Amino acid sequence: xxxxxxxxxxxxxxxxxxxxxxxxxxxxxxxxxxxxxxxxxxxxxxxxxxxxxxxxxxxxxxxxxxxxxxxxxxxxxxxxxxxxxxxxxxxxxxxxxxxxxxxxxxxxxxxxxxxxxxxxxxxxxxxxxxxxxxxxxxxxxxxxxxxxxxxxxxxxxxxxxxxxxxxxxxxxxxxxxxxxxxxxxxxxxxxxxxxxxxxxxxxxxxxxxxxxxxxxxxxxxxxxxxxxxxxxxxxxxxxxxxxxxxxx
Amino acid sequence: xxxxxxxxxxxxxxxxxxxxxxxxxxxxxxxxxxxxxxxxxxxxxxxxxxxxxxxxxxxxxxxxxxxxxxxxxxxxxxxxxxxxxxxxxxxxxxxxxxxxxxxxxxxxxxxxxxxxxxxxxxxxxxxxxxxxxxxxxxxxxxxxxxxxxxxxxxxxxxxxxxxxxxxxxxxxxxxxxxxxxxxxxxxxxxxxxxxxxxxxxxxxxxxxxxxxxxxxxxxxxxxxxxxxxxxxxxxxxxxxxxxxxxxxxxxxxxxxxxxxxxxxxxxxxxxxxxxxxxxxxxxxxxxxxxxxxxxxxxxxxxxxxxxxxxxxxxxxxxxxxxxxxxxxxxxxxx
Amino acid sequence: xxxxxxxxxxxxxxxxxxxxxxxxxxxxxxxxxxxxxxxxxxxxxxxxxxxxxxxxxxxxxxxxxxxxxxxxxxxxxxxxxxxxxxxxxxxxxxxxxxxxxxxxxxxxxxxxxxxxxxxxxxxxxxxxxxxxxxxxxxxxxxxxxxxxxxxxxxxxxxxxxxxxxxxxxxxxxxxxxxxxxxxxxxxxxxxxxxxxxxxxxxxxxxxxxxxxxxxxxxxxxxxxxxxxxxxxxxxxxxxxxxxxxxxxxxxxxxxxxxxxxxxxxxxxxxxxx
Numbered sequence: 001x002x003x004x005x006x007x008x009x010x011x012x013x014x015x016x017x018x019x020x021x022x023x024x025x026x027x028x029x030x031x032x033x034x035x036x037x038x039x040x041x042x043x044x045x046x047x048x049x050x051x052x053x054x055x056x057x058x059x060x061x062x063x064x065x066x067x068x069x070x071x072x073x074x075x076x077x078x079x080x081x082x083x084x085x086x087x088x089x090x091x092x093x094x095x096x097x098x099x100x101x102x103x104x105x106x107x108x109x110x111x112x113x114x115x116x117x118x119x120x121x122x123x124x125x126x127x128x129x130x131x132x133x134x135x136x137x138x139x140x141x142x143x144x145x146x147x148x149x150x151x152x153x154x155x156x157x158x159x160x161x162x163x164x165x166x167x168x169x170x171x172x173x174x175x176x177x178x179x180x181x182x183x184x185x186x187x188x189x190x191x192x193x194x195x196x197x198x199x200x201x202x203x204x205x206x207x208x209x210x211x212x213x214x215x216x217x218x219x220x221x222x223x224x225x226x227x228x229x230x231x232x233x234x235x236x237x238x239x240x241x242x243x244x245x246x247x248x
Numbered sequence: 249x250x251x252x253x254x255x256x257x258x259x260x261x262x263x264x265x266x267x268x269x270x271x272x273x274x275x276x277x278x279x280x281x282x283x284x285x286x287x288x289x290x291x292x293x294x295x296x297x298x299x300x301x302x303x304x305x306x307x308x309x310x311x312x313x314x315x316x317x318x319x320x321x322x323x324x325x326x327x328x329x330x331x332x333x334x335x336x337x338x339x340x341x342x343x344x345x346x347x348x349x350x351x352x353x354x355x356x357x358x359x360x361x362x363x364x365x366x367x368x369x370x371x372x373x374x375x376x377x378x379x380x381x382x383x384x385x386x387x388x389x390x391x392x393x394x395x396x397x398x399x400x401x402x403x404x405x406x407x408x409x410x411x412x413x414x415x416x417x418x419x420x421x422x423x424x425x426x427x428x429x430x431x432x433x434x435x436x437x438x439x440x441x442x443x444x445x446x447x448x449x450x451x452x453x454x455x456x457x458x459x460x461x462x463x464x465x466x467x468x469x470x471x472x473x474x475x476x477x478x479x480x481x482x483x484x485x486x487x488x489x490x491x492x493x494x495x496x497x498x499x500x501x502x503x504x505x506x507x508x509x510x511x512x513x514x515x516x517x518x519x520x521x522x523x524x525x526x527x528x529x530x531x532x533x534x535x536x537x538x539x540x541x542x543x544x545x546x547x548x549x550x551x552x553x554x555x556x557x558x559x560x561x562x563x564x565x566x567x568x569x570x571x572x573x574x575x576x577x578x579x580x581x582x
Numbered sequence: 583x584x585x586x587x588x589x590x591x592x593x594x595x596x597x598x599x600x601x602x603x604x605x606x607x608x609x610x611x612x613x614x615x616x617x618x619x620x621x622x623x624x625x626x627x628x629x630x631x632x633x634x635x636x637x638x639x640x641x642x643x644x645x646x647x648x649x650x651x652x653x654x655x656x657x658x659x660x661x662x663x664x665x666x667x668x669x670x671x672x673x674x675x676x677x678x679x680x681x682x683x684x685x686x687x688x689x690x691x692x693x694x695x696x697x698x699x700x701x702x703x704x705x706x707x708x709x710x711x712x713x714x715x716x717x718x719x720x721x722x723x724x725x726x727x728x729x730x731x732x733x734x735x736x737x738x739x740x741x742x743x744x745x746x747x748x749x750x751x752x753x754x755x756x757x758x759x760x761x762x763x764x765x766x767x768x769x770x771x772x773x774x775x776x777x778x779x780x781x782x783x784x785x786x787x788x789x790x791x792x793x794x795x796x797x798x799x800x801x802x803x804x805x806x807x808x809x810x811x812x813x814x815x816x817x818x819x820x821x822x823x824x825x826x827x828x829x830x831x832x833x834x835x836x837x838x839x840x841x842x843x844x845x846x847x848x849x850x851x852x853x854x855x
Contacts (some may be wrong), residue, residue: 058797079803094794097289099722101745102816109607110812111803118814137816139597139720141749155802252664253622253708254701255671261626285806286734286796292743293751293792299744301781303586304759305771306599314771317781326785338741342748345716345724346593348660351708352715353622369826373720415630418678418694418700442777449782511618 008084008191009055014064016054016229024050025215028064032191034162039223040195043237048195049090052165054191056087057171069162083112085163086156090171092148094227101127101143101151102136108159118159126157130184145207146177150184163191172203182237203227203241249432250343250358251405253351257414264410267354271364272337275330287331294323294336299342315438318396320366321375323441325392326450328373328459336363361406365399370513374398383461385448392444392550393437404428498502586756590749595656599717606650610826611723612730614715616834617642617671625704632698634846639707641840642833646714655729657713661706668705672698721745726813739808751788758784764850 005014009032017023025047032038037073040048055066055080056198066073069084089095102123109119127133135143143151147170156164169185170178182204185192196202201222202209209226211219213236219226226232230240257263266541279287296321300456305314324332340358340577344350350358411417416423450457583591596762596796600607619801628636715724720790725738735802758780762772839845 033643053797057799058801082801082803087797087798089794091791091794093750094791095800097292097743097795099720099742100813100816103722104811106812106815107799107804107809108802110809116811116815137601140595140602140746142597159802214692233841250667252667252705253712254626254664254668256622256626261623270738273734276736279736282805285800285804286792288739288806288808289743289795290789290792291736291797293747293795296747296751297785297788299748301784303589303752304755304781306777306781307769307771307773309774311772326668334737335740335744336739338744341741342745345712346596347589348663348709348712351622351664352619352712353708353776355625366729367695385601411671414626418675419671419757442781444784445774445778446781449778450785453782453786454789457786458635485667539786 006013006181008034008060008069010065011055012065013065014054014062015048015161016059016062018082018156020060023215025054025062028217030217030220032163032193034191035189036208037206039194039202039208039209040193040212041194041197041202041226041236042212042236043197046212046236048212049167050082050215051212052087052167052193052195054164055163055165056085058079058087067217082159083159084133085165086159086161088149088152088156088164088166090167094138095152095155096148097140098188099141100136101132101138101154102139105136105155105158112219113158122158122160127151127233129188130154131223133179144177145172146174146180149173149177149181152160153184153188154247158190163193164188165193165195167195168198169194170196170198197238199227199233199238199241200243201237203243211238213237249362249400249407250340250350251354251361251407253353253408255411255414255416256354256357257416258353260410261353262503263356268337268356268359268364271368272359273331275333278330279334282330289325290327291331291335291338294327295338298323298335299339301446310440315435315442317446318366318370318399318436318439318443319390320363321370321392321395321440322446324367324371324459325375325443325447326457326459329367332371333363333367336367357406360405361410362399365402365406366395369402369458370395370399379458379461381462383451383455383458385451386457387449388447389441389444392447393440396431396440396443397436397456400432401429401441404432420497434552436450584756584760586752586759589786590756592659593749593752596717597720599650599652599656600720600723602651602718604650604718605822606646606718608822609718609829610727610821610823611719612727612825613830614719615724615727616718617830617837618711618715620837622708624837625707625711627841628700628704630700631693634850635840636700636703636707638840638845639643639837640710642716642837643707643710646718647710650714650718652714652717658716659712660709660713661669662710664705665702668702669698672683672701710712715839722813723817726817729813735807735810738813738853742813743849751784753786754787 007185011028011030014025014028015023015235016025028051030038030149040051042048049061050059054062055068055073057073057075060075071077071081071084073081084225096104098107105123105126111120124133127136130153132147132150135147135151139146140151142150152211153164153166169181173181174192178191182201185194185205192205193213194202194205209219209221209223210217211226211232218236219232228244229240233239253261271452298317302316302319304316304318307314307329320332320336323335326332329337329420337359340355341365342349342356344352374395375391378387378394380385405428408421408428412421448460455461462568615622625636625639646652647657675698676692676694679692679697681693682690683693683696684691721742725742728736728738728741759772761781762776763769766773
């Protein structure tokens with residue numbers, strides 16, 4: 001676990017409810033070190049997506065505190081926080097709203113005031129880091145599902161964030177695109193938080209796992225320990241990664 | 249109801265483009281005042297929704313044909329008239345460019361005939377007053393039906409006037425109008441019910457999405473009563489003007505032009521004059537309802553029957569073709 | 583193919599054409615937009631009996647069809663949409679305007695026939711004019727040029743967003759209607775009980791999508807307006823400016839001349855017809 005000073009993501013006693021009667025998250029606390037890849041595992045409705053939304057300030061009004069790269073998250077400094085943290089949505093079609101790939105990737109850098117030249121450079125770099133340079137001029141709606149997912153990630157990378165959050169990155173991808181995505185996630189720099197119930201994806205990309213059930217962290221530890229603990233997984237409505245099932 | 253480029257003269261197209269443009273500029277200003285950053289994504293996605301939803305065929309019970317939603321009214325009931333109007337401009341532009349529904353030149357006309365009436369008249373004068381005391385299923389349905397009928401009637405009337413002013417058709421104004429208005433009464437009714445059904449569903453599931461629904465007690469600018477009075481007055485004025493023009497058109501217009509120009513007979517010059525003189529020409533097809541050279545009563549009768557049959561056949565054909573056309577095509581028309 | 587699928591297909595095929603790498607595609611979009619408008623204005627301004635003069639205007643669409651590698655077959659589909667409307671409006675002309683203009687053999691051609699034909703030809707010209715614009719110019723180009731003509735940014739942004747999501751929602755609409763029709767094999771459309779839920783469900787999902795879209799924009803620094811330079815960013819230097827100006831000047835002159843000078847008549851008289 002990372003030293004407190006080093007961590008670029010610090011979550012302390014965070015509780016949240018959309019409606020007071022129905023709390024979604026209870027007393028969530030964890031931190032992540034620079035470069036660490038953390039998987040957030042949990043069944044449907046466990047609170048994974050809500051947690052990610054809190055971290056980027058899409059949902060406010062939570063209790064506790066969240067710090068990203070030393071900046072405490074509150075309503076006033078949302079823009080500053082979002083400069084450091086990127087969020088890849090589950091539905092790529094809702095994330096990519098421009099008509100061509102390059103314009104979509106350029107949206108964030110231009111909004112954050114980068115010059116035209118710098119923006120172009122960033123677009124190029126971002127697309128290269130997901131092996132999608134050849135898609136730059138393509139109209140977004142002619143991309144395949146796998147291509148859309150890669151471009152979604154590129155739109156986030158164009159700001160070179162220190163922290164990247166991904167919500168179900170492998171959903172809807174065929175095996176080949178999924179494998180490709182896993183390779184790309186592994187190569188991405190920075191701290192990564194991946195929320196998924198695709199245990200194989202987490203097994204292949206994460207060194208550490210937070211297991212969430214009913215809005216509480218039930219377990220926080222090395223992926224190696226948690227992923228092999230069939231009983232623990234079953235208790236939380238999850239299953240062993242397929243790649244481990246044969247070797248039991 | 250989309251007008252094609254070929255059906256408008258440059259003068260009519262230009263005038264309507266200026267009118268629609270002014271409404272657009274006003275809407276942009278109003279929207280900026282509201283300053284809701286979420287407007288842009290909502291407008292974009294809702295525009296695409298209207299586009300797609302207008303392609304869905306809704307079967308009208310008891311008939312073989314189908315109806316569609318009324319896009320301008322629906323979107324304004326959700327996003328308000330200003331956002332609705334600007335969105336419909338986008339929808340109409342994409343329809344004309346990519347699907348040849350309407351045309352670039354006639355865009356001003358189409359925006360006015362469909363978006364302006366649907367969004368401003370439909371949402372501000374009908375929807376809002378109905379929602380002043382909160383939304384109920386009955387009120388939503390009533391507002392939707394009245395709103396769609398009113399906007400389609402106004403739209404059809406504008407199409408007729410614009411076509412006539414453009415000097416395109418030889419059809420007498422009255423006949424054209426008599427073909428357009430009743431068809432659009434029926435279409436308006438059907439579209440109103442379908443659109444109402446969608447809005448009722450929205451009210452059931454997510455009432456906060458409906459625009460302009462006020463809590464009881466707050467005084468709106470227009471009351472329901474006032475609105476009905478205004479609408480009735482407008483209908484009376486329009487109806488009166490229409491019947492006046494329709495009945496007196498050849499003579500009346502000719503007389504007016506003759507007075508303005510100071511001559512009895514005019515050479516065809518501008519489009520207005522041309523249409524007036526062509527109307528006169530066409531009436532001489534069966535002069536005095538008698539065959540040329542025949543003074544007999546038989547001649548009058550024959551010509552009367554032929555004339556009536558012709559007009560009837562024409563109306564029927566026109567209705568049929570128009571309906572077929574309205575049904576078959578996407579009917580994006582609001 | 584359902585009508586919705588056809589629409590998606592049509593969109594895709596135009597999209598592909600517009601992004602071809604031919605010189606016509608690289609002309610400045612404003613030039614093509616203005617020429618298309620000019621063509622339409624000139625076409626509709628022709629007298630209702632001046633069919634020969636009108637036919638002269640076809641040179642411009644013909645030229646772009648050939649230079650842009652477009653196929654008439656693709657454009658024909660769009661004519662089917664416009665022609666009924668034009669024909670309905672013009673069909674009464676032969677009945678009302680029966681003055682004989684000339685004879686073809688023994689067949690008397692009346693003014694009404696000529697004016698109806700003229701109207702139809704005008705319709706065809708305008709449709710082709712719009713087609714050659716959209717089939718050689720991507721939507722971003724058209725929007726960039728709308729911005730240049732001072733169309734408010736809100737409208738331009740919304741046009742682009744609608745265009746972006748039209749296909750997504752068309753496909754969704756196709757799925758829900760197909761899902762309905764597969765379970766109601768004897769029906770041709772959506773039955774009355776499903777009117778509200780089917781379209782309303784689509785609407786609510788669209789609203790949810792708009793919400794996610796807004797969140798995604800917010801996270802990337804959006805605060806109500808798109809950054810101004812975005813649409814121009816990747817196009818600078820891609821248009822052939824000098825060629826565009828020459829192209830516009832040449833075609834504007836040709837088209838206006840064709841409107842003023844009765845070329846068809848002159849050519850006819852040269853050959854002694």
